[in-house]
Amino acid sequence: MTAASDDGLAARRGALTLIEGAMARRGGLDETMGGALAGLEGRDRAFARNLAMTTLRHWGQIERVLASRLASPPPAPVMALMRIGLAQALFTDVADHAAVATTLDLAQAEQPTRPFKGLINAVLRGLLREPPVLRDEDLAPDWLLARWRAAFGAADAAAIAGAIADEALTDLSLKDSADAAALAQTLEAGALPGGTLRSQLRGDITLWPGYPEGQWWVQDAAAAIPARLLNIKPGQTALDLCAAPGGKTLQLAAMGGTVTALDRSASRLRRLRENLARTQLHAEVIAEPAETWADERTFDALLLDAPCSATGTFRRQPEVLWLVRPPEIAKLAMVQARMLHAAARRAAPGGRLVYCVCSLEPEEGEAHVENFLKYHPDFQLEPVSPSEGGAPAASVRPDGSLRILPHHMEGGMDGFFVVRFKRSQG
Ligand SMILES: C[S@@+](CC[C@H](N)C(=O)[O-])C[C@H]1O[C@@H](n2cnc3c(N)ncnc32)[C@H](O)[C@@H]1O
Secondary structure (H helix, E strand, C coil), rough: CCCCCCCHHHHHHHHHHHHHHHHHCHHHHHHHHHHHCCCCCCCHHHHCCCCCCCHHHHHHHHHHHHHHHCCCCCCCHHHHHHHHHHHHHHHHCHHHHHHHHHHHHHHHHHHHHHHHHHHHHHHHHHHHHHCCCCCHHHHHCCCHHHHHHHHCCCCHHHHHHCCCCCCCCEEEEECHHHHHHHHHHHHHEEECCCCEECCCCCCCHCCCCCCCCCCCCEECCCCCHHHCCCCCCCCCCCECCCCCCCHHHHHHHHHCCEEEEEEECCHHHHHHHHHHHHHCCCCCECCCCCCCCCCCCCEEEEEEEEECHHHHCCCCCCCCHHHCCHHHHHHHHHHHHHHHHHHHCCCCEEEEEEEEEECHHHCCCCCHHHHHHHHCEEECCCCCCCHHHHHHHHHHHCCCCCCECHHCCCCCCCCEEEEEECCCCC
């Protein structure tokens, strides 16, 4: 981790604000980024962001360790300080004495935390004297881990939990695969199955080669698989029903499809339009809910990347694991079922429909398949063959749908469920 400059207190305050934003609501880390990091120089910005992400990735372990040393939880600002102090000492290359000293300086600087300096000092120094046992299984909330064990078995659940603390490299999808060799070199990237480039570069992506020219966009290796499975040919029509911010729309347009990109969120569609403009790709963009969009057209290819709990995206947003609640999963599953039915009537005879979610929860994935086929006898499941579209062989289920787990690829990938249906000819 890059060292913070000066006394490093401003960078650590930035990290505290980012963590608070992330744990307040989904997307909160990105929303707080501008304010939290304002006034920080490049090195301190990187330090603040890394410290926030490290703390969020190890959240479960940190909570358990602190709970074991505290008779009762102290006020929230004190807990927040102890978390970042512990995260630095245990999980970064900040020296132990610096981790403790800066945490005490932060406590001293604010009236509500000042009286707790003694407690913070005792807890942190005690943990450094007798280092805690850190278990992978504490990286996830108990209830989610229990669900993953029930759904995937003990070994896969343990591997998922083990991946929570891993930092993800940046994956890129290319507009034109002919640029792959040259871009791989300038972006210090390796090619993954399916054509994704995995870059070793870090920092501001807008400064990386090929970004201003629109030669690539950031897209996790797993997220790039669903659109490839539609395998559209130039001139075929495609409807992306939940399109923003647009990674999959860009793929469909780059394949030569005549693409319609629908999303209920006008603000998220602004990002999609920017992405289209930068890459000089074309799509018709419509801000409407998929279920009620009053348009009678049917399409050769449909992509439904439905709103979901996003538990598969913990490598880049670890806080999702701590924000999601069981009732939310049940509610989202109902929304997804409705959207699948709405999508079905947009398929032309012989058309394909790919449904996907970046969730690890079977209610949002596997559970939809049987119901969908029951209510839509004119559709059949079209199995994905091993390695098709870059899908890891381990992800292919017996019925030919995909359950992509983060450890299915060396270096990790997001968790996804993907299934492809085909409508009969008539
Ligand atoms: C998982 S994200 C889509 C990501 C996108 N496919 C991509 O690759 O960049 C889900 C999207 O569904 C949109 N959404 C939620 N409910 C919707 C609805 N009823 N109709 C259309 N879009 C909806 C959200 O605004 C969000 O942008």
